[in-house]
Amino acid sequence: MGRSRVSNNFRPHFRPDGHFDSAAAHKPILVLENVMKVFRADAPVLRGVDLTIERGEFVFVTGPSGAGKSTLLKLIYKAETVDDGRILFCGRDIARLTEDSVPHLRRNIGVVFQDFRLVPYWTVFENVAVALQVMGLPPRVIRSRVAVALERVGLDGRGDEKVSVLSGGEQQRVTIARAIVTEPAVVLADEPTGNLDPVLALDILGLFEEINEGGTTVIFATHDRTLLEVSPRRLVVIDDGRCIEARAGLAGLGGVLDHGISIN
Amino acid sequence: MFERALKGLRQQLGTQMMSVATVALALFCMAGALLVLENAGAMVRRWGAPVKVTVFLAEGATVDQVDSLRRALAALPEVEEARYVSAAEARQSLGAGGDRTVATAPVELFPATIELRLVPSAVSAERVASVATRVRRIPMVAEVETYRGFTERLRGLLVGGRAAAGVIALGVLLCVFAVVSNTVRMSLAARLREIEVLRLVGATRSYIRGPFLIEGAMLGGAGALVAVILLGVVFAMVRVQYEVSLGAVLGLHPVFLPWTVLASLVLGGSMLGALGSAAALRRGLQS
Numbered sequence A: 001m002g003r004s005r006v007s008n009n010f011r012p013h014f015r016p017d018g019h020f021d022s023a024a025a026h027k028p029i030l031v032l033e034n035v036m037k038v039f040r041a042d043a044p045v046l047r048g049v050d051l052t053i054e055r056g057e058f059v060f061v062t063g064p065s066g067a068g069k070s071t072l073l074k075l076i077y078k079a080e081t082v083d084d085g086r087i088l089f090c091g092r093d094i095a096r097l098t099e100d101s102v103p104h105l106r107r108n109i110g111v112v113f114q115d116f117r118l119v120p121y122w123t124v125f126e127n128v129a130v131a132l133q134v135m136g137l138p139p140r141v142i143r144s145r146v147a148v149a150l151e152r153v154g155l156d157g158r159g160d161e162k163v164s165v166l167s168g169g170e171q172q173r174v175t176i177a178r179a180i181v182t183e184p185a186v187v188l189a190d191e192p193t194g195n196l197d198p199v200l201a202l203d204i205l206g207l208f209e210e211i212n213e214g215g216t217t218v219i220f221a222t223h224d225r226t227l228l229e230v231s232p233r234r235l236v237v238i239d240d241g242r243c244i245e246a247r248a249g250l251a252g253l254g255g256v257l258d259h260g261i262s263i264n
Numbered sequence B: 001m002f003e004r005a006l007k008g009l010r011q012q013l014g015t016q017m018m019s020v021a022t023v024a025l026a027l028f029c030m031a032g033a034l035l036v037l038e039n040a041g042a043m044v045r046r047w048g049a050p051v052k053v054t055v056f057l058a059e060g061a062t063v064d065q066v067d068s069l070r071r072a073l074a075a076l077p078e079v080e081e082a083r084y085v086s087a088a089e090a091r092q093s094l095g096a097g098g099d100r101t102v103a104t105a106p107v108e109l110f111p112a113t114i115e116l117r118l119v120p121s122a123v124s125a126e127r128v129a130s131v132a133t134r135v136r137r138i139p140m141v142a143e144v145e146t147y148r149g150f151t152e153r154l155r156g157l158l159v160g161g162r163a164a165a166g167v168i169a170l171g172v173l174l175c176v177f178a179v180v181s182n183t184v185r186m187s188l189a190a191r192l193r194e195i196e197v198l199r200l201v202g203a204t205r206s207y208i209r210g211p212f213l214i215e216g217a218m219l220g221g222a223g224a225l226v227a228v229i230l231l232g233v234v235f236a237m238v239r240v241q242y243e244v245s246l247g248a249v250l251g252l253h254p255v256f257l258p259w260t261v262l263a264s265l266v267l268g269g270s271m272l273g274a275l276g277s278a279a280a281l282r283r284g285l286q287s
């Protein structure tokens, strides 16, 4: 699979004044400090998450269903807002970003979901190109960059097909292409293999690992134990509203996962 | 942005056409009311100002008497011109329409008159009335016609017409707003997934809203344009009918709405459409 360039170039687009902060390049890409998120007062979802993720890392986030994995990712791409604490993206607090800056933040973050979130009546090309179109890039540039992204996910030459006729695995590849076509600093994946059979799940995991080898930071939320077992990566468990490092891998987790993690 | 709006319009072409037709019908009613009002206004301007007084002469007045009366009337400050119209001239001018019964009727049926043209700036209805009273006292004068009743009726009609047109306009504007707003809400609902994706990949608020605002403006503007064209066609047809019958007798020619009014209709239609769309977006794009 061809990879034409290393894509760890973070462009702090989310600063409306366009000022480039050179110090940002040396800071961890993501720092969560004492992050709280409460939907219902009697059952806070996140109660003081501390987490530091370095540039170029591949991190699994796991925990039982309902632990708050999706919530954590939503806070990072600002689909939800923290109730307390800070989220530093390249050293900048995005927890209280103004409404106008959110789109600029999102152009630096690729997101992949379990349920794909593609526009069914658009073609593969259109579904990927949209991420560049909102940035106002010229069509010629968009065409060539979409072609590169489709090639990276193994869909070269399939741009003209309607996504609604593709298989689940192929649809997920389209969303991955959409997530990486902007060469974002971070890719967030929220149970991206949840709708796929085990073999396809491993393929998709491999794809994310390749993306990570290109320099992109990947945060991969899953409760699929098989994936955690085959891939010896940094593992963060959300338990009782806090993040716990499981550096020793699954074995070091003890009983934390036993009540929630299913084995596909 | 425009391309994306057109793409959206094509997606629900049937609905959009229906909505343009509804907007057009509503605006047609309003523009029709305006057109009627415009012509009524022209009629009032033509007939309504007290610029003409007809003095009917008593039978048996001599030529000398009539002439001295005419000069005395012409000397009044309110009067610009006083012209003697003999019975024969009256018959001729009334028969000019081609009506043979008038042209061949006995000349005694037509009264001799002195037609007064008043100074337009100087005459209020009260002064015309006082002139009429003074002239009526002169023995040679049989009757003085100031056309006042007619004038007042016309003015009353015009005031009522304006009020009615105002009510129609208000209803029509509300209707256009509601129709466009509902149409845009439907196309919003049909494209929720698209909007979700746009948000996810970092589209700005204006990038997302723009095509819908354009869609609303195009619906309103297209509706107004269709209404104006329709009104033009109807007007042309009615005018042909009118010219051969009433037009010649009344000496009035129907006028179409001035182009400034037409342009404001189309512009206003698109602005109202954009407003309706903005309202739909306010309600539909929350979260």
Ligand SMILES: Nc1ncnc2c1ncn2[C@@H]1O[C@H](COP(=O)(O)OP(=O)(O)O)[C@@H](O)[C@H]1O
Residues within 6 Å of the ligand: A039, A040, A045, A063, A064, A065, A066, A067, A068, A069, A070, A071, A072
């Ligand atoms: N928008 C919301 N409103 C209320 N409760 C929510 C909302 N989003 C998530 N939750 C709750 O927060 C908890 C964590 O959800 P989620 O982050 O989706 O868990 P996970 O992804 O780990 O399965 C759940 O109990 C869920 O019901």
Ligand SMILES: [Mg+2]
Residues within 6 Å of the ligand: A069, A070, A071, A190, A191
């Ligand atoms: Mg989840």
